[in-house]
Amino acid sequence: MTPRPPPHQPMPGPIEWLRENLFSTPLNAVLTLLALVLIWSIVAPFVQWALIDAAFEGKSREDCLRREGACWPFVIERLGQIIYGFYDGTERWRVDIAYLLLAAGLFWLTFPRLPGKWAIGGIMLTAYPIAALIMLVGGVLGLPQVPTERWGGLLLTLVVAVTGIVASLPLGILLALGRRSELPVVRWLSIAFIELWRGVPLVTVLFMAANMLPLFLPGGVTINKLLGALIAVALFSSAYMAEVVRGGLQAIDKGQFEAASAVGLGYWRAMGLVILPQALRLSIPNIVGNFIGLLKDTTLVSIIGLFDLLGIIQAGTASAEWATPNTAYTGYVFAGVVFWVMCFGMSRYAKHMEDILKAGEQR
């Protein structure tokens, strides 16, 4: 038998494509046109405001008041504060190094050709947070200490998000295993922990960590506000992570654990080598969904007086120096774009990981 090629299917040209997909029936044609009008009526004024009528150059509010559109000089002038918060000007290189290491690590993990994925991934999850902490806090190795009250902007957002991400994955995995454990005490404690944190809004948790906890502590003991927020975010997100991982675990056939047991692997090795690699792979979309939610939830720390990326922009728009009709809108648009870039980046990265892992299994 000679193999026969499949029948030739011509690629549709752009005109055919339009006709087939957008104008196939009179109703479809009307809907297409309506949608176009709608899109245009939103996009055009926005472009007009954000680019055409916007002020790009200038040093003060007067430069913005002369234009009808966005007030970009505000963002440009405040960029340092947006990126570093109130971090001492001469020490900002330390933040740069922390950013740079993070970027380098993520870059390395993005490209499948580069070797040592596991080692780099392990370093990013363990050594990096510690190194970054030392770098940012200082007080050792001849680095002057920078109190956390001075941290803010993107720096604070990333510190809270990265801590939440790094802590919530392992904690969430342990809680998920705990919830499925055959040991009743472990199971009940896990369920109680998960349901407690999932039942309380993050705002409440943050508020309690910052304002109520000090009331219960013995006099004189103060708790760092940022530390309180970090612990709250880590525990809160680990409860959500636990449920995501549990979903992945439930999708794995019981026979996998039995086969692992039958070749002599104990509980932890069966989980670590056989069950979790499969369960986590299945959970990637939801895990990353959680990470994205977490990144956006970091904006809530502003209610306990920490200035994250959004908070610091908001504070800036309120200052008399930059009071124009467009300052606040410009700030919010900028914050939105920064968050969108980070979240979309994570989402694409997750897709890319899924594709690689899928390719490995099925080819």
Added chain:
Amino acid sequence: MTNGCAVELIGVNKWFKTFHVLRDINLAVASRERVVICGPSGSGKSTLIRCINGLERHEQGKVIVEGQELTEEVGQVEAVRRNVGMVFQQFNLFPHLTALENCTLAPMWVRRMPKKQAEELAMSFLERVHIPEQASKYPGQLSGGQQQRVAIARALTMEPHIMLFDEPTSALDPEMIKEVLETMVELAETGMTMLVVSHEMGFARTVADRIAFMDHGEIVEDATPQEFFNNPKSERTKEFLGQILR
């Protein structure tokens, strides 16, 4: 306790909730002996062999594997499992690992073998089941028969003294049953102690030293193939043989 007994079950009882799956099971399998367990579905055959490596807990009686009684203690169960290999109906290969990695996992993590040595060992067993050329493929890329042979190789890499087969050919397409059975016949020729739950009467006739017939959680008949096929004692065995041999 009899000397030279590989597996011994004494008065074993088990319930699933209120359903009595195993009733007063007494079975002794000598070292190098090959026993085929057959019977209608739901008769407790699979549960019986799963009790031997502790995948199921028995509630009464004793399960003794190579002189060691199976207890509730985790370390003790794991020790027993190291000497007892198992092959499942649904293969249960690890889909995220290649055929070779499926076979090196236990030697590396349980027997603490260096990777290179584990790979050599795994390759030697993949050769024994006649699929060394599939070593770098993932289970999803193999046929059912090939997967089951990898599963046999995986169990053998622990160099067990006893092999349990839980309906190893029931999930296979007819044309693949033969290749798996041939692998099992070859394994039997090496003198491996084998307990096989199977409906393959041809295999039972040629390979088994004894055939045990189970019905409603009881071992109804336990005889040599000769006796079993030509001169069954119980009515239920006769009925069963009538149905499957026809």
